Amino acid sequence: MPTALITGASGGIGKSFAQKLAAQNTNLIIVARSEDKLNALAQQLREQHNIQVDVIAKDLTQPSAVQEVFDATVAKGLTVDLLINNAGFGDYGEFVQTDGDRQVQMVQLNNVALVDLTHRFLPQMRVRRSGSIINVSSIAAFQPIPYLSVYAASKAFVRSFSEALWAENRRYGVRVLVVCPGPTETNFFNEANFPPALARNAQGMTTPEEVVDQTLKALDEGRVNVVVGSIASKFLTKLSSIVPRETLLNLLEKQFKS
Incomplete structure (x- = not known):
């Protein structure tokens, strides 16, 4: 039975990944800050699907957390067949007025932890010549x-x-997919x-379940990326290639200004 490790699994898209994969007879390692939420989800999924669910409560904004997550999987003798780097957050505001520590924590979670986890589990997949990695980005990546500013840049990095x-x-039998959801x-x-x-003006909200379904389908198809969302969301991803940069940024500044 395969095992998936999911970060940010206590809610939203991460929780939906856990529920969908559990229904597909996949064992889980679920990671997030909230131990209570993880334990409740784990108990529910064990009872419903008779699978193994390991809980690792860690705050991945902390530099030592990825090492601790990896060490926990080694100590438990767990093999990760599917790594889902889903944990992340955004922060609205004019950069100069935002909390600087929060911006650094965003990069730590959205980028550094994702790279660190990938670098620890990918070599094992290459040796086995099997495995998959799903990284959750955003239409903000385009x-x-x-x-x-920091959130969009972090998702472009992803x-x-x-x-x-x-x-x-690809030649090692390892699949890597980046999913770019619109408003969810x-x-x-x-x-x-x-x-x-x-927030009220966000159009064409997608459900977490739709994001998960389309992502897993794209992974099976061997695609490099998948954009999930409304026609408007998908159109937004094309603007940067057809609209002059200054014009695009002027439009976006007006759209996102409070």
């Missing part, structure tokens, strides 16, 4: 976004990094301190 790994690892029905807007009016 252009800079004023007032979400997209670029993942696509390069897709090319490097999660706590993202609240956690990112979005102004209520802007």
